[in-house]
Amino acid sequence: MTPGPRRSRRMERLADTLSRWGFMAPAFLILAAVLAYPILYTLEISFSELDLGTFMPSEWVGWDNYETVLEDERFWHSMKVTGIYLAFAMPLQMVLGFAIAFLVNADWRGRGVIRALFLIPMVIAPVVAGGLWRMLLDPLWGISNWFLGLVGIGPLDWFGDSTLAMATIVLIDTWRWTPFVTLIATAGLLSLPRDVFEAAEIDGANWWVMLRHVTLPLLVPIMAAAFVVRWLGAVKMFDIVLASTLGGPGRATNVINLFIYQEAFRGLKFAESAAMSVVVLVITMALTAVFLRGSRLLEQRY
Amino acid sequence: MSASRHARRRRALRLARIWGGVLACAVFLFPVFWMVLTSFKESRDIFTSPPKLFFTPTIATYTSYLRFADVPGRMWNTVVVAAGSGLISIVAGSMAGYALARVPLKGARTIGTLMLLSRGVPPIALAVPMFLVARNLGLTDKHITLILAYCTFLIPYVMWLMRGFFQALPKELEESATIDGCSRFGAFFRIIVPISLPGLLSTFIFSMILAWEELLFALVLTNRDAVTVPVAVASIASDMLTGVNWGALCAVGTITVLPVVVFALAVQKWLIKGLADGATKG
Numbered sequence: 364m365t366p367g368p369r370r371s372r373r374m375e376r377l378a379d380t381l382s383r384w385g386f387m388a389p390a391f392l393i394l395a396a397v398l399a400y401p402i403l404y405t406l407e408i409s410f411s412e413l414d415l416g417t418f419m420p421s422e423w424v425g426w427d428n429y430e431t432v433l434e435d436e437r438f439w440h441s442m443k444v445t446g447i448y449l450a451f452a453m454p455l456q457m458v459l460g461f462a463i464a465f466l467v468n469a470d471w472r473g474r475g476v477i478r479a480l481f482l483i484p485m486v487i488a489p490v491v492a493g494g495l496w497r498m499l500l501d502p503l504w505g506i507s508n509w510f511l512g513l514v515g516i517g518p519l520d521w522f523g524d525s526t527l528a529m530a531t532i533v534l535i536d537t538w539r540w541t542p543f544v545t546l547i548a549t550a551g552l553l554s555l556p557r558d559v560f561e562a563a564e565i566d567g568a569n570w571w572v573m574l575r576h577v578t579l580p581l582l583v584p585i586m587a588a589a590f591v592v593r594w595l596g597a598v599k600m601f602d603i604v605l606a607s608t609l610g611g612p613g614r615a616t617n618v619i620n621l622f623i624y625q626e627a628f629r630g631l632k633f634a635e636s637a638a639m640s641v642v643v644l645v646i647t648m649a650l651t652a653v654f655l656r657g658s659r660l661l662e663q664r665y
Numbered sequence: 666m667s668a669s670r671h672a673r674r675r676r677a678l679r680l681a682r683i684w685g686g687v688l689a690c691a692v693f694l695f696p697v698f699w700m701v702l703t704s705f706k707e708s709r710d711i712f713t714s715p716p717k718l719f720f721t722p723t724i725a726t727y728t729s730y731l732r733f734a735d736v737p738g739r740m741w742n743t744v745v746v747a748a749g750s751g752l753i754s755i756v757a758g759s760m761a762g763y764a765l766a767r768v769p770l771k772g773a774r775t776i777g778t779l780m781l782l783s784r785g786v787p788p789i790a791l792a793v794p795m796f797l798v799a800r801n802l803g804l805t806d807k808h809i810t811l812i813l814a815y816c817t818f819l820i821p822y823v824m825w826l827m828r829g830f831f832q833a834l835p836k837e838l839e840e841s842a843t844i845d846g847c848s849r850f851g852a853f854f855r856i857i858v859p860i861s862l863p864g865l866l867s868t869f870i871f872s873m874i875l876a877w878e879e880l881l882f883a884l885v886l887t888n889r890d891a892v893t894v895p896v897a898v899a900s901i902a903s904d905m906l907t908g909v910n911w912g913a914l915c916a917v918g919t920i921t922v923l924p925v926v927v928f929a930l931a932v933q934k935w936l937i938k939g940l941a942d943g944a945t946k947g
Contacts, residue, residue, distance in 0.1 A: 383768045383770055383849065386760045386761060386764035386768055386853070387760070387761050389757035389760060389761070390757040390820050390824060393753070394821070398783060398817045400794075401791045402790065402791070404797070408793070463686070465682065466686040467689070467690070468682075469682035469686060471683050473687075477686050479933045481690060481693065482930065483697055484696075486874055486878075486926060486929045487697065487925075488880075488925075490878070491898055492696075494901065494909070495699075498699075498703070498909070498914065503714075538693065595784050599787055599788060601788075602880045602881070602899075605902075606899055606903065609903055620787060624881070627792075627793050628796070628884075628885060633793055633797065636789075637793055637794070640789055640790035644790045648782060648785060651785035
């Protein structure tokens with residue numbers, strides 16, 4: 364009749380487990396309800412027909428929605444547009460961001476102010492950024508074309524020509540996000556061990572050797588981290604396009620998020636939109652996993 | 666000889682960096698400056714070529730447009746939603762971040778990876794089901810719906826930032842607390858939280874900024890009563906029929922941006938450290 368100690372030990376262990384998971388529970392429960400459940404619901408809708416009377420999935424249609432979507436050239440066009448945007452904007456922002464970080468970290472009295480001012484573009488709401496640049500780039504009254512006119516260029520129709528419109532999107536996005544890359548790069552540059560550089564300099568290493576064998580290996584993990592963070596933001600591209608080109612001219616800048624949004628909430632094609640979301644979700648997740656993996660490997664190598 | 670040349674070259678490089686930095690800063694800030702300037706122009710001063718730098722400033726755009734488009738009401742909605750989602754996320758997210766950083770948990774690594782991956786979920790994949798569910802539950806156009814929707818990206822974000830923050834704290838903190846007879850929760854709330862207050866505060870402010878700027882969920886889940894400022898900006902900017910009212914766009918843009926810039930500058934030291942740590946210690 365003495366199960367006391369044993370039970371109390373078991374109770375203790377239970378209490379311990381509970382208290383450990385207790386920290387995780389609130390976030391877990393909320394995310395299960397508002398993140399995991401909607402994703403599962405999207406999956407269900409993507410295999411169903413959506414009844415617009417009740418706004419509920421009605422009939423199971425198998426892969427029909429996916430077939431419709433994958434045969435829709437507008438979908439592939441938007442994927443291509445998104446790919447082009449990413450292929451130009453990301454490298455541009457990485458290079459500019461790190462270059463500017465190198466500049467703003469010159470040691471002088473005004474460094475703190477400059478660094479603080481550089482925060483401003485990155486807290487401007489993207490939708491404001493899009494609208495604001497639409498004004499600056501206006502073909503008739505915009506100040507950009509006036510500036511360019513001074514040096515004999517233009518006037519450029521920033522929103523009328525499809526190639527130029529894509530360049531415009533990349534430009535606005537780069538303006539909004541480069542300071543973010545600069546910020547991460549700044550922190551990275553500041554954390555570089557100074558003594559390594561001094562030692563290399565004393566050893567008489569020239570700048571190329573310094574760059575190739577000292578700076579770059581130290582910077583690679585930071586660049587990889589900045590790339591992953593920037594990627595996580597860039598795949599969500601929506602606000603800037605909505606406020607500046609609205610996907611135009613024609614469909615030239617209709618990035619995939621905007622396209623799905625229009626199909627769902629303007630065209631009320633919820634089932635097809637769900638199928639598209641699933642395709643985009645899978646591709647994004649796969650690429651994110653690859654990039655995370657890659658950045659880990661790079662970190663280990665250097 | 667060569668040493669002095671070396672020194673001269675170094676000084677030249679330093680000067681080039683300083684001026685390059687100042688120039689880059691000017692280029693990046695000019696659009697914001699122009700927006701604020703334009704918000705004080707009358708429309709006859711806006712549509713000019715060459716553009717006008719000097720003019721008689723007026724606050725007419727602010728007074729007329731603010732009343733007309735119910736900007737104060739939308740500001741209030743945005744504040745409620747940003748504060749609500751920021752609060753929930755900072756509490757739930759920092760507890761979970763602490764669990765990942767310090768509490769021995771089976772499968773914590775998997776959860777950590779999942780949480781990083783979830784930051785890549787495109788919001789549009791959530792917007793469609795959320796709209797349908799909210800519509801059927803009669804929850805569209807309500808603050809609480811937007812607050813919960815924003816938790817989808819804020820909680821993983823806070824978890825990820827705070828995990829890095831907690832990992833950097835010395836382990837002795839909890840050890841001494843457990844010796845003093847504190848429970849795990851006691852140690853967290855009485856010792857870890859007070860020490861981490863600056864980090865928690867800057868993460869909270871940054872979460873609020875993210876919520877403040879969000880557009881997609883706000884477009885989808887609100888239509889009249891709970892409309893936020895970004896939606897108002899979007900509707901001004903995408904008014905293709907009558908042409909964009911630039912004065913209004915700049916005025917609302919300035920109002921949207923002002924509080925955020927003030928906040929960001931106030932906590933910039935922590936913001937820079939927190940963000941960068943979070944990013945590099947993924």
